[in-house]
Amino acid sequence: MAYIANARMYSVDAAAALAWRELFSWLSRASGVDLDIIDHAFPLPLSELWSRADLACVFMCGLPYSRAARPPRPVAAPVPAQAPIPGLPVYATYLVVPAVTKFLTLEDTFGGRLGYTVDGSHSGYNALRHHLLPYYRARRARLYRESIGPLYTPRRVIDALLSGDIDVGPLDSYALDLMLHHQPDLAPKLRIVAATDPAPIPFLVAAPDCAEDVVSRLQTTLATFASAPACAGLRDRLCLEAFTPVVAEDYHLMTRWDAEARIAGYPEPG
Template sequence: MNWIASLPMYNVTPALAADWRAFLADVLRDTAPLTHIVEADEPLHTFWRRADLLISQTCGYPLMHGLHEHVQLVATPEFDAPGCAGPNYSSVIMTRADGPVHSLETSRGLRVAFNQLDSNSGMNALRHVIAPLSRDGSFFSEAVVTGSHIGSLTAIAGNRADIAAIDCVTMAFVRDGLPQLAQSVREVAWTQASPGLPLVASSDVDASTVEALRSALDNALRADPVRAKRLRLKGFSTLSLTDYARIEQLENEALAFGYTRLA
């Protein structure tokens, strides 16, 4: 089979996108040199389900809501970023630097921004932390879907929203590469932790290739320590779907409060 590969999740700046592509090329060099590195030109939910997908990165929420039937876990990156502990990560809840929000409670009745309905970091983890504060399934006055964490931060900075939960790895990359945007927002609180964004392969990839990919990830990390530092990569863990059930736990705890959606 002619394989494809892509790392679409943390391309916060063009420089980071180039580093991720070079890192992926090193991973593939020893495992599947004829694999095509591609930019996903179709919805990610469709892309991740392709039978010819050798390796890509997804979010834990769609993984636990059907995607696990089509892919297998390869590894979970460990990042050097505030809010990360081993393969686990949290979201940092941000507001406008000169805005009125100084705690979660003071954001009641204001506008929330989030990247996607199926995002663990932007939606699910935030829903979980807001749920105990909700009343009759409501807390915010308006919910704005922005399409990306950068979009959510831009909405806050531009006074189109008041609060958002941002993947802590993304926020670290924003501080590294987009200082003006970083300075326009400030931290309010943190969500609880859950396993980070996993690297996955199609279920059609054989076990020996998956093991080779795991070795190649470690080799690519060691091959260029300077690049690894720019990517904030410390290593990789091998997790199971049982570990990722933590994401469903966060969801179920929010639902127990009757808080089914950000509202």
């Protein structure tokens, strides 16, 4: 049986997408699992991808995973080379503004236009709201005159920033690492004004009914990524140190943050 692999969440540009395809090709050869590397690009819904019965190695955000009635099987989590806690499979959300603006702090952006990705995203919505919650509690009022979204992807958040459609927006820190690595011309155009607390990063999943030996072979092979000579170039191109086992309980953090904001009467960022 052929299974599917997909890295849409971190295929932030053509160069990154090619590197992910090469990683999955290596993984298929080294593990002996027949992986069909598919495209499932925006605007196709991620929910359709995550519901497929032939999933074997597909990135999934921790928030929908933690909410799933029947969650998929964890395969492995990536460890970014620039993870906010070195050596751990975590990421953060950067609050970013255009470099040409006068905004130097997050507070400077209050009263402006806030962008967000989609309400099912941790980095682009849930973590953003969690970071803004103390300011909302202090003011007991909206922080921004307008919330603009869904923008869906990190690239579309950057496009909205650079076009002037929003004043500040959230970016998955690992996605930004990849974009800046492959598109260094973006660096002088953006300014990070704040970062959220770290959270467990999106990870590779298989379908709930995926065969145990398939998941095991993928996990065993991905555990060698950090030292495999064949992956030396991929480690650089994907800004990754390693893949590590998933601790599913860690992702409960995301539903706790969601519940905390809703109890406080702050159901959406803005």
